[in-house]
Amino acid sequence: MEDPATRRSAPAASSDTNPTGGAADDGTDLITLGRRVRHARATAGLTLDRLGEQVDAAPSLLSLIENGRREPKLSLLRSIAAALGLSLNELLDPEPPSRRAALEIALDRAQRGPLFAGLGLPAVKPSQKLATPVLEQLVGLHDELARRAEEAIATPEEARRANTELRLERQARDNYFPQFEQLAEELVRGAGYAGGALTHRTVAVLAERLGFTILHVNDLPRSARTVTDLRNGRIYLPPASVPGGHGLRSLALQAIAHRVLEHERPRSYAEFLRQRVEITYFAAACLVPQSEAVPFLEERKREKDLAVEDFRDAFGVTHEAAAMRLTNLATVKLGIPLHFLRVGDDGALFRGYENDGLRLPQDPTGAIEGQLVCRRWAAREAFDRRDVATEYYQYTDTPTGTYWCSTQTGSGGTGSFSITVGVPYAHAKWFRGRDTRVRRTSTCPDPACCSRPAPELAERWSGAAWPSARMHQQVLAALPRGAFPGVDDAEVYAFLERHAP
Structure with missing residues (x-):
């Protein structure tokens, strides 16, 4: 808490005001302090005007202190404590004075944070007129919002745990999803597929039957592999980097899969990963339809001549x-x-x-x-x-x-x-x-x-080597938050606006 003798020389507006709340220079929680002052004042039956008269301070200043937006001088705080019949230590108690005050503090703190600011919603003032059940519900919603945001950050530990769960699940089912096999088969046959490699034209027809047009552009957002314009029925892909651009068929099919499989925006990183597994599987089932692939593999098995390279070449995939x-x-x-x-x-x-x-x-x-x-x-x-x-x-x-x-x-x-x-x-x-x-x-x-290492090499070099390791960023880095993990929403929306008809 500030004392007049030690206070730094600075303009009043910047030295005392804390626009977002937080802690004083000595670590005191200004929001909790303010609620204790308000609680004690209300208990004593004093208005802001009356308390202001007793401590020789403007009611507006006291209001800022009670809202945690102004760090009071130590001398003023002593006067407030005396006027309210409390010791200074009682006023500085870090615990909220009541359950109601704790809820008000929690709501106030949540609405001052970056997560709430990013929603663009008006703040609700935690005044005495706000019913306690409503206050309970608002605090609960903010807590859940914070929990989901924390989960969606996809820390390396979260990402690895979700990856492991998916891998074990796929292993348990022999990595076979019959529902995707059947759906892919129906769609490619309906688009005119008759065998062999799936052509770009067939993929385009499949997209058209679902209400989409495939467009190749040079300015896709760097954080996105594809972008789908649901409003205008467009799927944007990068241009082919090599003649044929076989990888583009898979990208287009994966974009289509989100619609076909009725995916919604992922609510967690685990759900995001599951969707990636599903769209990748669907695309593979379209590019290498089961009805054509299984007879091909069965024949090669009978001949004892199974080979990945033949399977690759027969269907024109990587x-x-x-x-x-x-x-x-x-x-x-x-x-x-x-x-x-x-x-x-x-x-x-x-x-x-x-x-x-x-x-x-x-x-x-x-x-x-x-x-x-x-x-x-x-x-x-x-x-x-x-x-x-x-x-x-x-x-x-x-x-x-x-x-x-x-x-x-x-x-x-x-x-x-x-x-x-x-x-x-x-x-x-x-x-x-x-x-x-x-x-x-x-x-x-x-x-x-x-x-x-070999014993002789270990003896010679132990303690005499200091390598600089190459980091595996894909393993260590957390994906940034967004509607879709790792994707820059602002960049994507600007791209869609630029290309909208």
């Missing part, structure tokens, strides 16, 4: 898309358990799935994203070969069994990566490349396998 689509169909339709990995050239696991017993590296929470896979696995061994145009085959003996793997390397905006599909030894007989003689042994998570 190697990763073909590998992921195989996880949807291989177990349910072919009876083959399997695993899928996308691993960076630094060994970090970016995406993974398994229902074949392979022990994926995990952190203590069960999350796999960002964890390092064993150096002996095909997902990492493949980076060391010279021929990167074809798939790399390898058997790996692990603590949970022997697995056969097919790995293809590639590169993108974030660097080199590998895509792996693997199966238990007993199922390798169905795949091309099963005759490979390449075999490795992995004892991970035992540190002696590949993470512990």
Whole structure:
């Protein structure tokens, strides 16, 4: 609390007024202090005018103090305490004087915060005329709003927990969603699909049948992959970066999926992730329809010539898309358990799935994203070969069994990566490349396998090395809040306004 002898020299309006409430220089909660003054004044039966006369202060100043918007001088506070028959310590008690006062403080504090300010709503004055049940309800609503906002921030822990729950759920159902398979089949057939690769034209017809026109623009918001104008029935996509632009079909289908699957704005980061899983699955089921994919795979299985690269080429999708689509169909339709990995050239696991017993590296929470896979696995061994145009085959003996793997390397905006599909030894007989003689042994998570340095090197360099680690920002960073996590609403709305007909 300020004392005249120590108070800094400054204009009155800026030195005493606290427009948002908060704490005094000594840490005193000004809102609670103000409510204690008001409560004591009302108990004493004094008006602001009468109290002002007794302490030689303007009623307007006392009102600012009671509302937590003015830090009083220590001398004035002593006069107020004396006039109200209290000690200074009683007036400075950090606890609200009553349940009603606590509610008023909570409402006042909530309405001064950035979350409420962002709503653009008028504030409700917590005056004595406001009924206590109404006050209870308003405080409860603000508390729930704050809780949901906190949840929607998607901290790294929240994101990893939600990812883990989804991965385990997909594993339990063999990554197969029959309702999406049927819906995708009906829509692509209705748009004229007759087999083979799904064409851009068929995707456009599908969109038109649902009331949308697909447009390619050069100025999409940087935070958005696509933008859908629901009012004017437009789906905005980026221009093709390479001839054919096969990835654009998937982006368009994912945008369509939000409408087809009747998604609403996600209320949590977990719901946002679930929607991403669903639209990705729907797009894959459109690009590689089950009615065409299953006979193709069954024939290759009979011939003992299953290969991700053939599956990829038959339907004109990326190697990763073909590998992921195989996880949807291989177990349910072919009876083959399997695993899928996308691993960076630094060994970090970016995406993974398994229902074949392979022990994926995990952190203590069960999350796999960002964890390092064993150096002996095909997902990492493949980076060391010279021929990167074809798939790399390898058997790996692990603590949970022997697995056969097919790995293809590639590169993108974030660097080199590998895509792996693997199966238990007993199922390798169905795949091309099963005759490979390449075999490795992995004892991970035992540190002696590949993470512990050689004894002579450890002795020489322990305490003499200080590397600067490369951060995995996609694992550590929280997505910013917004109607859709990670998307800049202002940028998106400005984009739609710019392109609206």
